[in-house]
Amino acid sequence: MERIVILDFGGQYTQLIARRVREAHVYCDILPYHAAPAEVAAGQTRGVILSGGPASIYEEGAPRCAEEVFQLGLPVLGICYGMQLMAHLLRGRVEPAAQREYGRTRLLLLEEGELFAGLAGEGRALVTWMSHGDLVREAPPGFRVLARTENTPVAAMADSERRLFGVQFHPEVVHTEGGREIIANFLFRICGCSGQWTMESFIARSVEEIRERVGGRRAVCALSGGVDSAVAAALVHRAIGDQLTCIFVDHGLLRQGEPEQVEETFRREFKANLIAVQARERFLRRLAGVRDPEAKRKLIGEEFIRVFEEEAGRLGEISFLVQGTTYPDVIESGAGHAAVIKSHHNVGGLPDRMNLELLEPLRYLFKDEVRAVALELGLPEEIVWRQPFPGPGLAIRIIGEVTEERLELLRRIDAIVLEEIRRAGLYRQLWQSFAVLTDLRTVGVMGDGRSYGYTAALRAVTSEDGMTADWARLPYEVLERISNRVMNEVPAVTRLVYDITSKPPATIEWE
Numbered sequence: 001m002e003r004i005v006i007l008d009f010g011g012q013y014t015q016l017i018a019r020r021v022r023e024a025h026v027y028c029d030i031l032p033y034h035a036a037p038a039e040v041a042a043g044q045t046r047g048v049i050l051s052g053g054p055a056s057i058y059e060e061g062a063p064r065c066a067e068e069v070f071q072l073g074l075p076v077l078g079i080c081y082g083m084q085l086m087a088h089l090l091r092g093r094v095e096p097a098a099q100r101e102y103g104r105t106r107l108l109l110l111e112e113g114e115l116f117a118g119l120a121g122e123g124r125a126l127v128t129w130m131s132h133g134d135l136v137r138e139a140p141p142g143f144r145v146l147a148r149t150e151n152t153p154v155a156a157m158a159d160s161e162r163r164l165f166g167v168q169f170h171p172e173v174v175h176t177e178g179g180r181e182i183i184a185n186f187l188f189r190i191c192g193c194s195g196q197w198t199m200e201s202f203i204a205r206s207v208e209e210i211r212e213r214v215g216g217r218r219a220v221c222a223l224s225g226g227v228d229s230a231v232a233a234a235l236v237h238r239a240i241g242d243q244l245t246c247i248f249v250d251h252g253l254l255r256q257g258e259p260e261q262v263e264e265t266f267r268r269e270f271k272a273n274l275i276a277v278q279a280r281e282r283f284l285r286r287l288a289g290v291r292d293p294e295a296k297r298k299l300i301g302e303e304f305i306r307v308f309e310e311e312a313g314r315l316g317e318i319s320f321l322v323q324g325t326t327y328p329d330v331i332e333s334g335a336g337h338a339a340v341i342k343s344h345h346n347v348g349g350l351p352d353r354m355n356l357e358l359l360e361p362l363r364y365l366f367k368d369e370v371r372a373v374a375l376e377l378g379l380p381e382e383i384v385w386r387q388p389f390p391g392p393g394l395a396i397r398i399i400g401e402v403t404e405e406r407l408e409l410l411r412r413i414d415a416i417v418l419e420e421i422r423r424a425g426l427y428r429q430l431w432q433s434f435a436v437l438t439d440l441r442t443v444g445v446m447g448d449g450r451s452y453g454y455t456a457a458l459r460a461v462t463s464e465d466g467m468t469a470d471w472a473r474l475p476y477e478v479l480e481r482i483s484n485r486v487m488n489e490v491p492a493v494t495r496l497v498y499d500i501t502s503k504p505p506a507t508i509e510w511e
């Protein structure tokens, strides 16, 4: 399969570049900037993109790719830091800018070249998005200057002989006029990509690969109710049918209606082998008296593994464990960090203990691609668009001890929150929206009497990836409706507060 390689210099937009390339139906991989040239050229690589990054090329230890990357005969597009590095390594001149450019910047096109083809020609100005402290003063020998800005003499450059290109601005952000066209020009005109990466083709290829790898052996999968594990299971089920057994551990910490939906989808619609384990009491017993958040997490994780192992143990010979790991979990950042794999994305520790091979059919997909695959496979919208939900579930949204009574309370409040958020058409715009039950009781008046009930909190945040988040500016009317309904329908709660902290400094979850 043809691909583009993106070398990551630690820029904040690296994943966005990858998304844009994939949206143009070209597969791409993000590799760390120091990837070996042979690795960059491996397979059917058609071109290379050098990402932006926070460093200055003159800083000590500034990240550099191997110079051979420019001699592989592959087209290269350098973006921001990527362009400065290209200019520097090929003997152009890079300097600190007297005038830094951030945000919206007018770009004057001097020459269309292949990169700007179709963008209305020379002399045209484009609004671009910039963020740089250094600039290219002189393009390297062999390069022509394609564009400049008021402060940047070389804002785009090209060596059409060697097929090397650089842009100082960010074509991957939506604020850059013509950004999509510039990326498409690079992919199709310059690299000659054919653009056959679609979710249908992905599904067809995955199904074939999974069949080949699994052969006549068997696999298990833990369903959590979330979209990733559901899509992974549905995909593997399409490939190997009854050789897959899905295990759904109902630990009693899910939201209203979720356990039923998992069963409905997998057992009745997909006719998949599904073992639904009713483990509510078991988890509640273990959670009794536990107040510490980390202790809750650990205990739930351990108990989950135990239940899963017991069930899987009854199935006889099993060779594979299916997991919903996705691309953001496996990308090794150009900043040199080891691959970030959040432990909660995996059924921690299972493969080691059970001697299973991992089957991770989504490990090259971004979230939007996972959703597209889900729709293609016929998963219900409620699962496809479900907001992220933590593995330990409602247990970390109940401050203090988790009891059946409190779980029931929280489920009712949470259901009201989600209903109203959906009714207002806000569900998909929010990263997460949910209720928290605190252990704080406050005084209220109800009817003519004094009441003394729980304080609940409403949390709604916007976020790209859960790493940082902002509290959502929910319309007052929505807040009002939620508050009225909670007060009227859940008498044990006498106060509702809205959490207006961002992350950082707060986390999204309260525990």
Ligand code: XMP
Pocket (backbone or CB within 6 Å): 297, 344, 345, 388, 389, 390, 391, 392, 432, 466, 467, 503, 506, 507, 508, 509, 510, 511
């Ligand atoms: P925080 O609270 O750390 O959450 O800002 C960031 C994102 O991760 C989710 N989260 C978890 N997911 N197990 C999980 O599977 C956990 O223990 C856990 N803690 C937080 C949280 O819902 C948010 O989307």
